[in-house]
Amino acid sequence: MIVHDELVKLMGGEVSELVFAKSAPTIILLAGVQGVGKTTVCAKLANYLKKQGKSCMLIAGDVYRPAAIDQLVILGEQERFSRGQEKNIDVAIVDTAGRLQIDKGMMDELKDIKRVLNPTEVLLVVDAMTGQEAADAPRR
Ligand SMILES: Nc1nc2c(ncn2[C@@H]2O[C@H](COP(=O)(O)OP(=O)(O)O)[C@@H](O)[C@H]2O)c(=O)[nH]1
Ligand SMILES: [Mg+2]
Incomplete structure (x- = not known):
């Protein structure tokens, strides 16, 4: 029990819950380096939120990598999200x-996306092996 408590403390005892917009839709923007798992997290997050009774929409914002949009469509279908216009969306995951x-060009583009979408949450997707260095990455 003591070991467990100490481990939790070591990993960071505080949990910050996802913030939802007062008026729907909540917009969650995913950022991170190439190949870290952003597109996968889109589908996982949508699945997690769906279980909480929220309707989600996945928005493909990677227009650079070939098949990145197809990848999101396929992952979305695996999680049983239908393609097309949904009504009454609670959460849009970008x-x-x-x-x-x-x-710099790509970083400026991310700033532009953030400014235009005004997301409720921006989640930085990092590899679990990154360690504490990940905490400072968003500030740079
Ligand atoms: N082992 C493992 N592989 C993952 C995980 N998340 C994503 N991947 C794999 O890592 C690769 C890149 O993931 P992707 O979501 O396309 O990353 P993105 O470039 O940030 O969108 C894919 O082959 C994924 O299947 C994970 O949690 N564990
Ligand atoms: Mg991707």
């Missing part, structure tokens, strides 16, 4: 193309 901080 997939984006991976980008590195050194790529």
Whole structure:
């Protein structure tokens, strides 16, 4: 029990819950470097939210990588999300193309996407192996 408590403390005891917009839809923007798992997280997050009774829409924002849009469609279908216009969407999850901080053009584009969409939440997708370094990445 003590070991468990200490481990929780070590990993960071505080949990921050997802914030939902006061008036729907909540917009969640996913960011992160190439191949980290953003598109996969889109489908996983939608599945998680669906179980909480929320209707979700997946928006493909990666227009650069070949088949990135098809990938999101297929993952969405696996989670039994239908393609097409849904009504009364609670949460819109926006997939984006991976980008590195050194790529100014792509970073500026992300800022533009953020400004236009005004997302409720921006989630940085990181590999679990990244460690504490991940905490400072969004500030750079
Ligand atoms: N082992 C493992 N592989 C993952 C995980 N999430 C994504 N992947 C795989 O990592 C690769 C890149 O994932 P993707 O979602 O396309 O990353 P994106 O480029 O950030 O959109 C794919 O082959 C995924 O199947 C995970 O949690 N564990
Ligand atoms: Mg992707």
